[in-house]
Amino acid sequence: MCMSIASTTTTSLLLIMESSSVLLFSLVSLLVLSELVQQSEARAFFVFGDSLVDSGNNNYLATTARADSPPYGIDYPTHRPTGRFSNGLNIPDIISERIGEEPTLPYLSPELQGERLFVGANFASAGIGILNDTGIQFLNIIRINQQLGYFQQYQERVSSLIGPDETQRLVNQALFLITLGGNDFVNNYYLVPFSARSREFSLPDYVQYIISEYKKILARLYDLGARRVLVTGTGPLGCVPTELALRSPNGECAAELQRAANLFNPQLEQVLNELNSEAGSDVFVTANAFRMHMDFISNPQAYGFVTSKVACCGQGAYNGVGLCTIASNLCPNRDIYAFWDAFHPTERANRIIVSRFVTGSSEYMSPMNLSTIMALDART
Structure with missing residues (x-):
């Protein structure tokens, strides 16, 4: 039996239309993938660590280590608490600003979806340290190994959008920031007299142990x-301020905690040099936070601060006793205070710190500052 000419023509047209649809779908898919890859080419930024760099992950956790109530965030663009332990922007926000990227979202934020993933993510969680027993009093916080686990999960999520090769390229080309160590002293070794860790280790041995970890x-x-x-x-x-309130009858920096920092920091820099030697390149860059802070602590007036001892928000000696709450003393001008609360710098102090990250000499950044990193990486 023969098909009619009309029938043959109709069949041919249907085949052409079907082929065109397949081609169109393929072109649209390629365009979407291309757009996603282009969006991923902006330099991603990943943040790990504690409350100095937490942008709100702890808001999503059942923990007491939270900054989700006023007056936190009083100088943030929304004038609302965000989970940042600051009156406004924190260090990761300002670094993002300086490298021309939008701020990274907390990894636990439901808004971190789709193309927002290509900006990077903030995995930091207030209260954590190098050791798993640091910050146990805060209960449910994202310890550093879990932060790294979330980073693996992040890569799987991005890989489902742009594939494993592009995901690896995004990660390899990204900028990372990690801030750990302070809580291992103030919220572990020195948390209470005769703490478990202080009975187990002398201070030099404890420093050596946490550095190895x-x-x-x-x-x-x-x-x-x-x-x-x-x-x-x-x-x-x-x-x-909290350590001045607890340990300093005359307003001088508490000697024992300064000793801890002075033992920890040189050993950390040595470890970073060792890791770079093993990697065969300058992967790890030391940011001398001790020196960055001491500049305005030693001479607050030179940086436009009226004090580097009294916190803007708090109560008791140096406003360093207890938490910053709606019932606390609150300074009217945060820009003239170096410390926002008992532990954390104000946004203005954070801006001074980040300026050292960006253009600081080898006294602040070793082996190079962020401007040099960006210039070098732009050529490759």
Whole structure:
């Protein structure tokens, strides 16, 4: 039996239309994939660590280590608490600003979906340290190994959008920031007299122990694809308002905590040099947070601060006793205070710190500052 000419023509037209639809679908798919890849080419930024860099992950956790109520966020663009331990922007926000990217969202934020993933993610959680027993009083926080686990999960999510090769490229080309160590002293070794860790270790031995644990964390971060990592040492732990209130009858920085920082920081820099030697490139960059803070702690007036001892928000001696709450003393002008609360710098102090990240000499950033990193990486 023969098909009619009309029937043959209809069949041919249907086949052409079907082929065209398949081609059109393929072209649309390629365009979508191309757009996603282009969006991923902006430099991603990943953040790990504690409350100095937490942008709100703890808001999603049942923990007491939270900054989700006023007056936190009073100077943030929305004038609302965001989970940042600041009156406004924190260090990751300002770094994002300086490298021309939008701020990274907390990894637990439901808004971190689709193309927002290509900006990077903030995995930090207030209260954590290098050790798993640091911050146990805060209960449900994202310890560093879990943060790294979430980073693996992040890569799987991005890989489902742009494929494993493009995901690896995004991660390898990204900027990383990790801030750990301070809580291992103030919320562990020195949390209470005769703490478990202080009975187990002398201070020098404890520092050596946490440094060896930190090296494992950084090596794992490298194995997960990190190739440009800013690593902050601890700030001057004995100079924060809470330690002045607890340990300083005359307003001088608490000597024992300063000693801890002075033992920790040089050993951390040595470990970073060792890791770079093993990697054969300058993967890890030391940010001398101790020196960055001491500049304005030693001479607050030179930086436009009226005080570097009294916190803007708090109560008791130096406003360093207890938490910053709606019932606390609150300074009217946050720009003239170096410390926002008992532990954390104001946004203006954070801006001074980040300026050292960006253009600081080798006293602040080793082996290079962020401007040099960006210039070098732009050529490759």
